[in-house]
Amino acid sequence: MGGDPLKNKVDMNLSQKHAPIYEALKQLKKRRIVPFDVPGHKRGRGNPDLTAFLGEQCVAVDVNSMKLLDNLCHPVSVIKEAEELAAEAFGAAHAFFMVNGTTSAVQAMILTACKKGDKIILPRNVHRSAINALVLCGAEPVYVNPDMNERLGISLGMPIHEVEKAIRENPDAKAILVNNPTYYGVCSNLKKIVQLAHEHHMLALVDEAHGTHLYFHRDLPTSAMEAGADMAAVSMHKSGGSLTQSSLLLLGSRVNEGYVRQIVNLTQTTSASYLLLSSLDISRRNLALHGEEIFSEVIRLSEYVRSEINQIGGYYAFSKEMMNGDSAYDFDVTKLSVHTLDIGLAGMEVYEILRDEYDIQIEFGDIGNILAYVSVGDRKRDVERLISALSEIRRRYQRERTEMFSQEYFAPKVVTTPQEAFYSEKEALPIKETVGRVCSEFVMCYPPGIPILAPGEQITQEIIEYIEYAKAKGASITGPEDLKIEHLNVLKGV
């Protein structure tokens, strides 16, 4: 367990063995309360098809806030207790249960730290949710170039000297946002970055969407709370095992919990789903009680798969050897990323073949790599299939490595803030005619959902070529108003 458990004052009768929301829902079932409130399906009776599909157990706890169950917008009883237990388990001063994805947690962090005109230092390879928050609040991004690993063609973490430079040039910035670990498992020197932020009176925010497990195993990289960060957005639904869309926002002791709650409530639903809330509660309990054991198994399985894949030949399943003491300060070994270019196939191609021919769905494929998500839910026999399918793909499809894009990071030329660009007058142009113009929308491959272009950035020939290449390789490109990605919106007269 991360952090100091004595930091929080949880009710003496509560322990990590409890799951207050889950227990309250069980009580509710027992009391057989007659519902004359929403939801209108009334424990599923009003929607038999849905009940048959999801199961009675499930729809019976799809209920509304009430005295017995507390209210997420203003928690005073079971949700408050569950959040306190989560804070204790993650070593945080406070934890918010989030029901609109880690996207909402990332946005709450940025909206807490910045208002219109404020500056925030962040790496350009952030998730779209971070830049979306800038569109909402009108803050100005100061991008730190993440280092690239040339061989793998992936962006790494934030180099310390780049962070220092950004701070020097923008001493008025309000916060530094770190994306840690990255989708690929690369970690920055988090402690150092947090220290730099605090020395310059900035908040240290961490997008920890891929890092829930860091809190529960001693051999894994440093977590945000352990590093002393002020806020962290944690996707419990990724490695933590809760339901999709449920997430946690963690606070350190320097941030005002009441103000953050007000920010969260600006955009959060007033009808939070108890399916999501109870899944957070039950998952937190499971991690607190069994996390070490669970992630030991995940680490063991990932290491096994990695070593088997590396024995096939041609593929490179990378790990700690790619660490460089700075922008790749640490590596999360539960992440199974495999470099595919040496067998002459783009990651996206391998991703498609795995799904179409071998009935295996992995997390994503980019230009040079694939990422398979390994978790506690995996069975040995399933990972054997994955390894064998990769071996077969190599045998059947291997070709000479031709000229392929391997560079996926384009240092952006920011012309105006995301908010300015998003709301300005714009025109749609055929994509090839947009070189030199300023984009007013996002363009990204999804997943991983890291923008190739963000609103307010200048479009270059290189970027257009990359988009065309990714489209041709079958990547799913999202963001623009034109779903076919034949046109892009650019600022009028700029």
Added chain:
Amino acid sequence: MELEFSELHTPNVKLSIKVDKQLFSLQSEFQRIDVFESKEFGRFLTLDGYMMLTEKDEFIYHEMITHVPMAVHPNPRKVLIIGAGDGGVVRELTRYKCVEHIDLVEIDEMVVEVCKKYLPFTSSKLDDPRVHIHYEDGVRFVRSCEDEYDLIIVDSTDPFGPGEGLFTKEFYGSCYKALRDDGIMVNQHESPFYEADVAAMQRAHKRIYECFPISRVYQAHIPTYPSGHWLFGFASKKYHPIHDLREKEWKELGIKTRYYNLNLHKGSFYLPTYVEELLKDVE
């Protein structure tokens, strides 16, 4: 007292066998293993409650999965068997002097132990010096083999549970790679009769058909398997199961069989019309 073993062949159809006594029961790392004694079928082995073999009718399955490819391949020296921890395939194979090396890959060591103790009629030849037993996942074992075997026999359980991986394209592809240029793969191919079995049978055929230049299906009658009508797959890089049948040579070996014979060999590839159609649908 009445004791009975029952297995649902579909949600609505059940096969029951009166049992004298249960000889063994254990949950291994992979599955539940049971051995029963019965009047009608003698001893029988079940895995996760599914019938694997009975003393009375196992000869049909083991002869058909072994002698069909052995009568076609001109010089099968090195053989890989996946599954088959009961030893039935090994028993048939070891009757051929030309076979020099047999690798048997069984994921569950307990199956071998139990069969050695309770089912001597199938496991009798597991100690033959040519037999090398590997306790590991078949998918994993075959992945690293290349151009190595003359014959691969896939004696799998059903396409769910521990045997799941043995019905996948990546596995059949790995088998192709593991075979020599004139290699043959024979596999347990499910049944064409009940709906769920049909789906598994078609999926398996589609995947094998995509991997091998020659892919044919043959049948046998196995009373204790669902519907009794069972199929095997014959996949090969070079030899046709009927055109390349070496009748004279096989007869000269003088191997005595109870189910298999050369006429039946040819006949077993002639399938009912509805089965032909099911196969054609996925080719």
